[in-house]
Amino acid sequence: MAKSDNILASASDDDAETTLSASVDMDTPTHRGDSIAALLCLVGGLVGYFLIVPAAVYVPPQFAGTANSPAFLPNVLFLILAALGFIYLVYSVAAQLRNPTQGWAHPSDWLLAGGTALICVGYVLFIFGIGMTLGSALCVAVTMIYFGERRPWLIGAITVILPALLWYFFVKVAHILLPPSWLGIMDWLEAGITHDGMTRMAGFITSLGT
């Protein structure tokens, strides 16, 4: 049993006091978490070997079963992963049996982490929806507020300046096309801000002055 405790970082003795509490800090891995991770590795390795590799790797018939097959290394790796997952599972279950009262990481930490993850997912969806520039403006504002920033002028300034600078640098300087969006708002805006359009607008403003 002592040996099993030593092989996992989470099962060291000096963590014992922390792990006795009902909820632990997110920086403290739990034995249950270890068991779940180990199970995922084991199942992932087996699923990879038996299902994913045959379905997702094309093997030319003349190389089937040889070390020169495109599936050779993935198969070996999935088997190793399954074997390591099994060892990991044995040790983590053993550690869990020894210390069954260990709880989960603090729920509020999980909520905060989940919120950030949700913002990231939302950001990607917004890039597809309203484009990278407007999506970034929205994302940076939401993330700053979520992380605790409360000064409106600062949030507003960064929300406007950062995406605008990035748009100018990537599109105009580095000539990297930003991804097209479903609504195509930036394409529409950019088409509106043509040289002729700007000239006409300048002429209109000048005429107002005179």
Add this chain to the structure above:
Amino acid sequence: MIEFDQLLQSVPLVLRWEVLAACLGGVIWGMFVGVTPGLTGIMAVVIALPLTFFMDPQTAIALLLGIYVTAIYGGSVTAIMIATPGTPNAAATVLDGYPLARQGKARQALEMALYASFTAGILSTVVALLIFPIVANVALAFGAAEVFAVIVFSITIIAGVSGDSLLKGMIAACFGFLVATIGQDPIHGSSRFTFGVHDFQAGMHILTLLVGLFTIPEIIVRGIEAYKARNTATVGDMGESMTFRQYLSYWRTYIRSCIGGSLLGALPGLGGSPAAFLGYSVAQRFSKTPEKFGKGSLEGIAGAEAGNNSVCGPALVPMMSLGIPGDTTTAVLMGALVIHGLNPGPMLFEEAPNFVYSVFLLLFISLIFQLGVGSGVVRMAKYVVRMPTQILFPVVLILATYGTYAVRGTMVDVISMYAIGFLGFLMRIQKIPAAPFAIAFILGPLFENELRKSLIISGGSLEIFVDSGISITFLTLAALSAGASVYFHRRLKGSNAAKFITN
């Protein structure tokens, strides 16, 4: 050997204002590109290439060399400050650089990266200059089996960066190798794990993986901290400067990592990232305090930066002497020489010896300019550490997304980056170390490619790996290194140092 008459004759060729100005411009542009995640050295050189059409050969190569040399160092600045490698070469620098920045020693980390880069750059260029033909011949002696042996030796570093649990390190490495197999098979070209997505055919880009693995988990964790601290959290403090004594104390590390990096630099197709990890590995193997690696060791930064920057000079040797580019950037440099009417290969030294020597002199000048510009960047970095976390990390999130997208212009990379990021976060919670994942991903394709090429050459026989002295030497070193790693790992197990490595 070096011909001093011709070396002296080439001095006036490079000491012209337009050549020096082009070199300085290249260094500044290279630094900018290096510190911008997503813009790689190769991209910087390609963007600048059209400008060289209107320049003479010396001025053109001065501009391109300035970019080539500095972009490698520039990537380490963001790696240290915000855990985001600006270029793939800086992946190993994150391991110790970012922990140092969090401990309030960002200035020391940045200065060590700068001075180690400079020192190794100078040393490797001197080596390349002095043993120009010998290096070329040694590089030619490396076949697939020999390169495979070098890669196996480099892979043994995984044990050293696995922290408290070798088992978890091996699982992480397994993931890294598996992700590296996505895309076209290197020998037959058949698709693996692409699931019909065309953008997966080229595999996952190294920067996509590095940003996902190191930056996204950091943003999530720092977001939690920022929320709790409310306007008080910052990255850390710049701290004190590194002393000259500290710099000198790592002279053995510079030399050892430089030898490893120079060797990989001279071998075609390997590049700076494996050199950085080899340099880091060698530094850890010989260190008196290997337990400090991964928790914020200046020696670790010295090893990684000396490793990746010592690639530049030697990479030019096979390109100029044999017409074989050492990496993608030197392939573009080779193209630039051809555009200017020079033909890299065995005849270049006969036809234009002054030009060859001027290239090496320009490397020295680029490194000196890099030292000056880099010192300015170190001073400016204080603005990053003073920035509150709740502003810095949202900005980093946006930069990481743009940077990942810019590499290949596909949203598949962005989605992959976030997917790897969430996986990295879950790994971090369970203390499964990220470094073995990254190392396996970088070395995995080289490992498989050279293994399978060797097996094809030998008709499936494993004897090819013990046929030459070079491969026997490296495989023996790999076995010794792995044994030593396991031994030290058992000694360190459960210690606070090992936990820090995992953290």
